[in-house]
Amino acid sequence: MKKSVLNIAVLIGLGLAAGTAHAVDQGLESCVRAIKNEKAGEFVKLEKLNVAGKAVYEFEIRDANLAEWEFMCDADSGKITEKESEVADPNSQAFKKNVKVTEEDAASVALKAVPGTIQEVEYEVEENGASSYEFDIVNDKAVETKVEVDAATGKVIETSIEEWEIGEESDEKR
Structure with a gap:
C-alpha cells in the first residue's frame, strides 16, 4: 500500500503542475475510494486515458492471491465504469x-x-x-x-x- 500512496502523491503533483489539482484530486480520490470498496489489494499501476474524448483513469490492482484486476473510473465523477480481471x-x-x-x-x-x-x-x-x-x-x-x-x-x-x-x-x- 505504501507504493500506492507514493504513486498517488506523484499523480497529485502532476495535477498541481497542470493547474488542475483540485479537480484531479477530487476525481482521483473518489476513484480510489470506490475501488477500495470493490476490491482489496495493492495499487500497482495507474494510467490516465482519453476514451472518446472523456478522461478515464485505469487502475491496476494486485490482490492477496496475486491476481490482477483493472478498474476503469470516470476521472470527473469518480465512478467505476468497468471492472475486469487479467490472466x-x-x-x-x-x-x-x-x-x-x-x-x-x-x-x-x-x-x-x-x-x-x-x-x-x-x-x-x-x-x-x-x-x-x-x-x-x-x-x-x-x-x-x-x-x-x-x-x-x-x-x-x-x-x-x-x-x-x-x-x-x-x-x-x-
Missing part, C-alpha cells in the same frame, strides 16, 4: 472458454484500427465472463493507444489513448 496465460480456463478468435487475428484487427507496433498484449476477462485481448499499440509519433478486441467476435470493443502512466508493468506479453 497471465491465454490458455487459462477463464479466458479460453470464450475464445473464438486467435490472438493473431485479433492483433490484425487492432492494427487495422490503429496502425503501429504492438508493445504489449493483455488477456482480460470482463465482469460478465467475456474474454478480450487488449493491445497497447505505439504509432510513429510515440503515441500509445489501447485497443480492446472481443475474443469471441473479433470486433473492437474500445479504443483509448494513453496520456500518462505511473507504476509498474505487470507480467506482460510482447
